[in-house]
Amino acid sequence: MARAVRNFLKAQQVQAPVELYSDWLSVGHVDEFLTFVPTSDQKGFRLLLASPSACLKLFQEKKEEGYGEAAQFDGLKHQAKRSINEMLADRHLQRDNLHAQVNMVVLGKYLGIPKPYGPIINGRCCLEEKVQSLLEPLGLHCIFIDDYLSYHELQGEIHCGTNVRRKPFPFKWWNMVP
Numbered sequence: 001m002a003r004a005v006r007n008f009l010k011a012q013q014v015q016a017p018v019e020l021y022s023d024w025l026s027v028g029h030v031d032e033f034l035t036f037v038p039t040s041d042q043k044g045f046r047l048l049l050a051s052p053s054a055c056l057k058l059f060q061e062k063k064e065e066g067y068g069e070a071a072q073f074d075g076l077k078h079q080a081k082r083s084i085n086e087m088l089a090d091r092h093l094q095r096d097n098l099h100a101q102v103n104m105v106v107l108g109k110y111l112g113i114p115k116p117y118g119p120i121i122n123g124r125c126c127l128e129e130k131v132q133s134l135l136e137p138l139g140l141h142c143i144f145i146d147d148y149l150s151y152h153e154l155q156g157e158i159h160c161g162t163n164v165r166r167k168p169f170p171f172k173w174w175n176m177v178p
Helices: 004-013 052-067 084-090 091-096 125-139
Strands: 036-037 045-049 105-107 110-114 140-145
Touching: 004 052, 052 091, 052 125, 084 091, 125 140
Parallel strands: 110 140
Antiparallel strands: 036 045, 105 110
């Protein structure tokens, strides 16, 4: 974080700045691996964080259920398919986690999420199904959008091609007393 920005945030005295390191990413933006979504509980929001280990755990569960041959990118013309078995055996993939990002656009209770093209099990993408099972109980609606050729191949995702008009908070946060 630039020193001027850090000093400005500290001077607000509302909350100490939280520094998140994203220099390990090729783009370097923090929204490549985390985002905030609204909820209707007392807190009013949740922080979503990309979890490559949760994805690998899901793939391991699906393998143990007998779906090891289900393939990532099934139905995508310009991408080689990779089975769950192949992905779990690929130590470089596990180390690098190249395909694991949270990179969506939040539109109130609606989430525009890049279509993951995960392994199809019982006619459904197991990655989409898992994300929905985690987010829909919070009152959120998951909409998976095919952006593979238009953005993902060009090192971007859904939020790179969108512009959201945000509604400001009803209270003046800068008047808060620490």
